[in-house]
Amino acid sequence: xxxxxxxxxxxxxxxxxxxxxxxxxxxxxxxxxxxxxxxxxxxxxxxxxxxxxxxxxxxxxxxxxxxxxxxxxxxxxxxxxxxxxxxxxxxxxxxxxxxxxxxxxxxxxxxxxxxxxxxxxxxxxxxxxxxxxxxxxxxxxxxxxxxxxxxxxxxxxxxxxxxxxxxxxxxxxxxxxxxxxxxxxxxxxxxxxxxxxxxxxxxxxxxxxxxxxxxxxxxxxxxxxxxxxxxxxxxxxxxxxxxxxxxxxxxxxxxxxxxxxxxxxxxxxxxxxxxxxxxxxxxxxxxxxxxxxxxxxxxxxxxxxxxxxxxx
Numbered sequence: 001x002x003x004x005x006x007x008x009x010x011x012x013x014x015x016x017x018x019x020x021x022x023x024x025x026x027x028x029x030x031x032x033x034x035x036x037x038x039x040x041x042x043x044x045x046x047x048x049x050x051x052x053x054x055x056x057x058x059x060x061x062x063x064x065x066x067x068x069x070x071x072x073x074x075x076x077x078x079x080x081x082x083x084x085x086x087x088x089x090x091x092x093x094x095x096x097x098x099x100x101x102x103x104x105x106x107x108x109x110x111x112x113x114x115x116x117x118x119x120x121x122x123x124x125x126x127x128x129x130x131x132x133x134x135x136x137x138x139x140x141x142x143x144x145x146x147x148x149x150x151x152x153x154x155x156x157x158x159x160x161x162x163x164x165x166x167x168x169x170x171x172x173x174x175x176x177x178x179x180x181x182x183x184x185x186x187x188x189x190x191x192x193x194x195x196x197x198x199x200x201x202x203x204x205x206x207x208x209x210x211x212x213x214x215x216x217x218x219x220x221x222x223x224x225x226x227x228x229x230x231x232x233x234x235x236x237x238x239x240x241x242x243x244x245x246x247x248x249x250x251x252x253x254x255x256x257x258x259x260x261x262x263x264x265x266x267x268x269x270x271x272x273x274x275x276x277x278x279x280x281x282x283x284x285x286x287x288x289x290x291x292x293x294x295x296x297x298x299x300x301x302x303x304x305x306x307x308x309x310x311x312x
Contacts, residue, residue: 001025002064003046003305006032010050011071015294019302020048023309041065046305055079059086067091067308069301072288074206074234091304095156096296097288102160104287105202105232108256111281112228113200115139118278145169150198152214153177153205153233154186161202162186173198177205177214195222200230207234217242220251228254232287235260244270247279256281 001024008017009030020026024046032040032052038061041047045064047054050071056079059065068078070092083090111117118139122128128136149165151158154174162172162185173187173194181188191214194201201223205211215229215238223229229252231238240261246252257271263285265271274280 001046001309002044003027003048004040004044005029005048005071006037006040006052007050007071008048011294011297012289014291015298017298019298020305023302023305038062046308048301049077051077053077054083056082059083059088066312067305069093069304071297071301073097076207089308091301091308093297093300093304096300097290097293098157098160100290100293101157101204101232101287102164103290104258104283105161105204105230106164108230108232108258108281108283109144109200109202109228112230112254112256113144114141117281144200147171147199148173148197150175150189150194150201151186152191152194152201152203152237153211154183155204157232158202158204159183161204170200177211179210191219192222195219196224198227199224200228202230203233203237205233205237207236211237213237213239215239215243217245220246223252225251226253228252228256230256230258232258235263241270244274248273248275254279254281256283258283258287259285 003020003024004027005017006029008028017028029040034053037052037058041058041062043064044062046067046069047065048069048071054068054077059082065088068083068088068090070078070090073092073094075090075092078090080090119136122136145168147170149170149172151162151172151174154162154176158174165172173189174183175191175194176182176188189197213236217239220242243255247255257280
């Protein structure tokens with residue numbers, strides 16, 4: 001069995017692919033450009049991709065292809081309908097990054113609400129050394145206990161975020177992006193209700209026709225001026241230009257962004273034109289990527305290939 005991993009660099013170099021290598025004749029490429037795909041998969045039975053696009057012409061160039069393993073949860077880079085028409089199995093990886101994303105979500109929530117970056121900078125720049133008081137009270141922060149947390153997308157990750165929020169004494173509610181409430185534990189609100197009522201709003205939804213541009217200037221105007229917005233889902237759910245405009249106009253207190261419309265972020269991104277950079281925290285699409293999460297991801301890919309072998 002010939003297996004090819006087309007963009008292994010997306011999983012880092014600190015996790016081992018040894019279990020996958022044992023399953024067949026294995027080829028690994030750190031990156032693969034669109035022009036290189038067909039040549040690299042033409043003899044493959046199995047391919048593994050994270051962000052590489054596999055569409056009709058790529059599948060037609062690989063007559064032996066039987067299994068596509070996506071090293072991620074989303075499969076928007078695969079033409080799944082055409083794969084099905086050719087009898088090619090597409091397997092993604094689910095629930096491998098739940099704890100990782102939930103952890104990064106609260107890293108950002110606590111830093112935003114607690115002004116973590118400001119206080120760290122206050123000490124490191126020497127400003128604290130020249131202060132006349134033992135505590136800097138110029139940037140008062142609030143407790144998260146008692147605050148209403150709005151979750152857009154109460155799937156596996158969103159549900160875990162809600163559980164952790166309860167430990168902090170927060171009150172989770174959610175907006176079902178499918179339009180159908182599905183939780184017996186948490187209250188479902190309309191998007192307008194969630195935006196206007198919640199102190200912190202965090203997005204954990206996939207990007208699809210229902211969520212693309214879900215949060216624009218119109219929605220941001222509905223939020224409290226003291227509220228914070230986090231996007232841990234997918235770039236494109238929040239309109240980046242509109243978010244920058246809202247931050248520049250002080251319509252909301254701040255934001256944290258882990259995902260972007262273009263990744264890596266473009267040098268001309270609107271995010272570089274925020275007048276008060278302290279109002280936003282960025283992370284470079286790393287919420288999914290703890291060491292443990294990436295190891296689980298590799299285990300799930302290995303299991304998918306083994307399952308295919310057993311059935312064929």
